[in-house]
Amino acid sequence: MVSKHTQYHRTMVTSQNTHLCCCYTLPLPPNLTFHSPSTECGVRPHIKSGRIVGGKGSTFGAYPWQVLVRESTWLGLFTKNKCGGVLITNRYVITAAHCQPGFLASLVAVMGEFDISGDLESKRAVTKNVKRVIVHRQYDPATFENDLALLELESPVQFDTHIVPICMPNDQADFTGRMATVTGWGRLKYGGGVPSVLQEVQVPIIENSVCQEMFHTAGHNKKILSSFLCAGYANGQKDSCEGDSGGPLVLQRPDGRYELAGTVSHGIKCAAPYLPGVYMRTTFYKPWLRSITGVK
Structure with missing residues (x-):
């Protein structure tokens, strides 16, 4: 494994050489309004209704955290x-x-x-x-x-x-198997160019033991710690990459707000098969x- 500033900074990637996924943005429920900017977390006042479908970039104000x-x-x-x-x-x-x-x-x-x-x-x-x-x-x-x-x-x-x-997750929250959204201005593919507008991509959160096996299958003797969270696909396709490090991996709660599942950390290349992105698990670090x- 090499320096994060060469292979390990993460950025939006959808396969090694193609474009971003179709990412869906659900509207806020009608009973959730932006009353007080000082107290609300995880809300998106600029997204009133409709979906973001098939575009490379997000829209202004879609991820205000x-x-x-x-x-x-x-x-x-x-x-x-x-x-x-x-x-x-x-x-x-x-x-x-x-x-x-x-x-x-x-x-x-x-x-x-x-x-x-x-x-x-x-x-x-x-x-x-x-x-x-x-x-x-x-x-x-x-x-x-x-x-x-x-x-x-x-x-x-x-x-x-x-x-x-952004809202913090509950201490015991488990997001395994759920789709999450990662955002950033990182490279669009490994070794590729950087975008001007904020990018978004949806990735499934993987159980740590499965993530460990995926890295072993790819020939990497990396230890997936309990403080790590993995997200991505076995065949690659979609990932974060260089330039996205530190950015948010979020999910929508039942009340319509968004919470932080993890923050972009590292990986090997971007969107490579059996090499999912590795994030810092927010629930693990909540006490800190x-x-x-x-x-x-």
């Missing part, structure tokens, strides 16, 4: 898109530990972004400097164990219809997240 993590060097003279992230409170963003800034660099979090090629959206993105990067103390870059970090924003972000925190952010 998505964060673009950028790295700034030379006192801000040079800035590049580095990773994804997910907003969990007005002060904290989850990302991957391997997304921590390089030497003499700092991170910037962009909320409410959709099209990174310009300011064409109906509402502007909000950019916040990251005051503190809190990397999980047991992060192991060799195995990607505990590949999680919290970004503390310089000042609280104001929630809006296109900036909404709660101890720092107070999130429920």
Whole structure:
């Protein structure tokens, strides 16, 4: 296994050389409205009805908890898109530990972004400097164990219809066998180009023992830990890839809101057969997240 910045940054991929899947976006139930931006989590005020079918990109505001993590060097003279992230409170963003800034660099979090090629959206993105990067103390870059970090924003972000925190799952939640949605601006295929608009793809969540067998079948002696969550297909097809690291893997709850199943971590290539994407399991890390952010 090699550095995440070569093979292990994850991004939206649908097969090695084809396009994104048909991803369905269900409308909010009629009894769920966006009353208070300060208290609602996991809602999508911009998605009133209808579906997203067959398109490569999502639509503006469809995933309002998505964060673009950028790295700034030379006192801000040079800035590049580095990773994804997910907003969990007005002060904290989850990302991957391997997304921590390089030497003499700092991170910037962009909320409410959709099209990174310009300011064409109906509402502007909000950019916040990251005051503190809190990397999980047991992060192991060799195995990607505990590949999680919290970004503390310089000042609280104001929630809006296109900036909404994701809901945390119940402590005992088990998403095995369910379809989840992963989003990001990562490469569209392994070694391929990057998109300008936020991409989405649906992948099934796999039981860890099945995931372990898949990696062995592919000839990789990788250990799937209980803190990991796997999602993808045996024949590849759809996956996250380079550039999506730290971004959200979400599912819709019965009440219509969305909750965080995991965050993009690593894998081998992208959408390769028997090599599903590996995520950090949110339920496993809830005590750590709660101890720092107070999130429920």
